[in-house]
Amino acid sequence: xxxxxxxxxxxxxxxxxxxxxxxxxxxxxxxxxxxxxxxxxxxxxxxxxxxxxxxxxxxxxxxxxxxxxxxxxxxxxxxxxxxxxxxxxxxxxxxxxxxxxxxxxxxxxxxxxxxxxxxxxxxxxxx
Amino acid sequence: xxxxxxxxxxxxxxxxxxxxxxxxxxxxxxxxxxxxxxxxxxxxxxxxxxxxxxxxxxxxxxxxxxxxxxxxxxxxxxxxxxxxxxxxxxxxxxxxxxxxxxxxxxxxxxxxxxxxxxxxxxxxxxxxxxxxxxxxxxxxxxxxxxxxxxxxxxxxxxxxxxxxxxxxxxxxxxxxxxxxxxxxxxxxxxxxxxxxxxxxxxxxxxxxxxxxxxxxxxxxxxxxxxxxxxxxxxxxxxxxxxxxxxxxxxxxxxxxxxxxxxxxxxxxxxxxxxxxxxxxxxxxxxxxxxxxxxxxxxxxxxxxxxxxxxxxxxxxxxxxxxxxxxxxxxxxxxxxxxxxxxxxxxxxxxxxxxxxxxxxxxxxxxxxxxxxxxxxxxxxxxxxxxxxxxxxxxxxxxxxxxxxxxxxxxxxxxxxxxxxxxxxxxxxxxxxxxxxxxxxxxxxxxxxxxxxxxxxxxxxxxxxxxxxxxxxxxxxxxxxxxxxxxxxxxxxxxxxxxxxxxxxxxxxxxxxxxxxxxxxxxxxxxxxxxxxxxxxxxxxxxxxxxxxxxxxxxxxxxxxxxxxxxxxxxxxxxxxx
Numbered sequence: 001x002x003x004x005x006x007x008x009x010x011x012x013x014x015x016x017x018x019x020x021x022x023x024x025x026x027x028x029x030x031x032x033x034x035x036x037x038x039x040x041x042x043x044x045x046x047x048x049x050x051x052x053x054x055x056x057x058x059x060x061x062x063x064x065x066x067x068x069x070x071x072x073x074x075x076x077x078x079x080x081x082x083x084x085x086x087x088x089x090x091x092x093x094x095x096x097x098x099x100x101x102x103x104x105x106x107x108x109x110x111x112x113x114x115x116x117x118x119x120x121x122x123x124x125x126x127x
Numbered sequence: 128x129x130x131x132x133x134x135x136x137x138x139x140x141x142x143x144x145x146x147x148x149x150x151x152x153x154x155x156x157x158x159x160x161x162x163x164x165x166x167x168x169x170x171x172x173x174x175x176x177x178x179x180x181x182x183x184x185x186x187x188x189x190x191x192x193x194x195x196x197x198x199x200x201x202x203x204x205x206x207x208x209x210x211x212x213x214x215x216x217x218x219x220x221x222x223x224x225x226x227x228x229x230x231x232x233x234x235x236x237x238x239x240x241x242x243x244x245x246x247x248x249x250x251x252x253x254x255x256x257x258x259x260x261x262x263x264x265x266x267x268x269x270x271x272x273x274x275x276x277x278x279x280x281x282x283x284x285x286x287x288x289x290x291x292x293x294x295x296x297x298x299x300x301x302x303x304x305x306x307x308x309x310x311x312x313x314x315x316x317x318x319x320x321x322x323x324x325x326x327x328x329x330x331x332x333x334x335x336x337x338x339x340x341x342x343x344x345x346x347x348x349x350x351x352x353x354x355x356x357x358x359x360x361x362x363x364x365x366x367x368x369x370x371x372x373x374x375x376x377x378x379x380x381x382x383x384x385x386x387x388x389x390x391x392x393x394x395x396x397x398x399x400x401x402x403x404x405x406x407x408x409x410x411x412x413x414x415x416x417x418x419x420x421x422x423x424x425x426x427x428x429x430x431x432x433x434x435x436x437x438x439x440x441x442x443x444x445x446x447x448x449x450x451x452x453x454x455x456x457x458x459x460x461x462x463x464x465x466x467x468x469x470x471x472x473x474x475x476x477x478x479x480x481x482x483x484x485x486x487x488x489x490x491x492x493x494x495x496x497x498x499x500x501x502x503x504x505x506x507x508x509x510x511x512x513x514x515x516x517x518x519x520x521x522x523x524x525x526x527x528x529x530x531x532x533x534x535x536x537x538x539x540x541x542x543x544x545x546x547x548x549x550x551x552x553x554x555x556x557x558x559x560x561x562x563x564x565x566x567x568x569x570x571x572x573x574x575x576x577x578x579x580x581x582x583x584x585x586x587x588x589x590x591x592x593x594x595x596x597x598x599x600x601x602x603x604x605x606x607x608x609x610x611x612x613x614x615x616x617x618x619x620x621x622x623x624x625x626x627x628x629x630x631x632x633x634x635x636x637x638x639x640x641x642x643x644x645x646x647x648x649x650x651x652x653x654x655x656x657x658x659x660x661x662x663x664x665x666x667x668x669x670x671x672x673x674x675x676x677x678x679x680x681x682x683x684x685x686x687x688x689x690x691x692x693x694x695x696x697x698x699x700x701x702x703x704x
Contacts (some may be wrong), residue, residue: 036161039180043157050150054143082181 421482625657
């Protein structure tokens with residue numbers, strides 16, 4: 001067992017689970033979507049991205065790409081949240097919640113791809 | 128030298144090394160922001176209010192980067208201030224660690240080499256003009272690069288020595304010369320430097336290591352068989368090896384000089400013509416005395432000495448060799464064992480009755496010492512002096528020698544002659560076959576016309592890219608004689624100050640000094656000699672239709688499509704009426 005591999009897998013799976021946790025619930029119900037969970041999901045996603053940097057294999061490149069997509073979507077979701085609360089001044093209306101959650105849903109898809117690649121890679125190595 | 132990294136992207140290399148500090152930074156900022164949203168605070172009315180993530184991220188961003196705008200959106204409570212205090216110290220540690228790692232990374236030799244290599248490769252890849260690949264930036268390489276720069280050619284340099292690469296950057300060249308500090312033995316480095324680039328028009332191998340030059344010659348032959356390779360070879364074995372796989376131009380400075388000396392001994396006029404034609408443009412040829420026939424002394428029987436001895440023997444010159452080593456069994460010439468720098472050995476070799484002396488050792492100080500002593504014993508001696516290092520130039524200039532042999536200059540001249548005027552070599556070969564009288568007459572006529580200043584010597588080819596106007600005219604079936612072409616485009620009554628030395632055709636043999644009524648054909652190659660101004664004017668009149676028509680017929684063509692139509696109509700009308 002390799003500690004580096006454990007940490008790597010941990011962050012990738014954690015990024016996906018946190019993202020999923022934020023995503024589940026009614027699309028436009030603010031009560032079902034916790035802001036702290038979004039924050040932690042973003043942080044864990046960023047860390048996962050940096051862990052993937054510098055791998056020069058083809059699989060490494062796809063890994064990095066999925067993470068970058070997830071980052072982009074989650075940060076966009078956070079920006080919509082910030083816009084609704086502070087700039088538009090409307091607060092978290094169902095429309096805004098729906099926007100945030102659908103963006104996070106996109107990120108979830110990227111994270112799921114990332115996890116699938118992780119599993120595929122592990123199966124390929126058979127060790 | 129550090130081995131080259133094979134990474135294509137320096138960016139990912141840096142990011143890889145920055146993984147730990149970046150993760151630390153993200154974690155610190157995340158903890159700070161999260162903590163700040165949890166810390167209890169009050170708004171302007173004294174009601175409890177927590178800071179939102181948006182404001183917390185804003186506050187931490189400007190605090191961590193030491194910008195510091197104050198407490199927003201409301202003044203902080205003491206609990207919040209306590210947490211901010213922790214945040215400030217955490218973020219300072221995070222930033223210090225990140226910045227420190229970045230600087231350590233930038234100071235890393237491996238990374239610097241990778242960055243330099245990458246920017247070099249990019250510079251070479253983006254070259255759109257034709258360029259020469261010069262391997263080795265020693266004395267010869269510098270002379271070649273100077274000349275190429277002056278002639279308006281681009282160059283790319285590979286050099287093993289880091290300090291010499293730095294020199295290139297300090298040197299004020301007109302065009303930027305990309306330089307790589309790498310071993311030219313390695314064909315990969317040659318490819319980086321553009322050996323297989325489509326704008327590469329020649330490889331010049333000038334390193335002081337024969338095996339490296341050999342490696343370059345092989346790489347050029349296999350990877351880029353179409354472009355000419357000019358290779359320096361100081362030993363006969365290397366030269367033979369290069370010749371065996373078809374290297375087109377092998378330059379051995381000592382052999383070249385031996386040839387010149389042989390020519391000077393049996394055909395002084397041909398020799399003068401050769402020095403006049405191959406000198407450095409912008410200088411004046413000094414009329415030095417011709418090497419006398421008589422007894423000669425050769426000091427030093429090394430690589431150079433052996434070749435000279437061979438040549439002098441062939442020319443039938445009585446020769447005495449002075450060398451530190453004992454004579455080989457049954458020497459063909461007189462042999463004195465001793466130091467050429469001392470009077471006893473020189474006396475024993477008969478310096479008082481000798482006509483000339485060659486100081487040919489690999490040591491500059493020994494050579495100077497020898498000739499100074501010899502001149503004291505016999506002031507009328509003809510002195511040929513070998514100079515090995517350019518740095519000793521001032522010493523050599525102070526001595527009144529007859530001929531100075533500088534290998535680096537000989538190679539540079541030879542390379543430039545081959546590169547810029549490819550027809551000059553066949554002309555010189557042809558010239559050597561003619562008798563002394565013919566050369567004397569030609570020299571007298573040319574120097575009478577153009578003076579003793581080194582003239583411009585250049586080649587032209589009548590094709591679409593070099594001479595579009597003349598080529599189109601010839602393809603339409605017009606006959607153009609040489610004499611009608613050599614006129615000034617500003618006033619056709621004045622002759623152009625140049626002459627045609629050689630005309631080469633694809634189908635039949637080449638013509639040496641063609642007659643004035645020779646008719647030109649498309650595809651002809653010309654070797655011309657004349658003033659620099661005549662070179663410019665000739666270039667204009669073969670490429671510009673207006674200048675060409677004026678020179679040939681004396682009429683000025685109307686410019687532009689409308690005027691051409693009008694003038695054609697007028698000509699047609701005048702014919703019908």
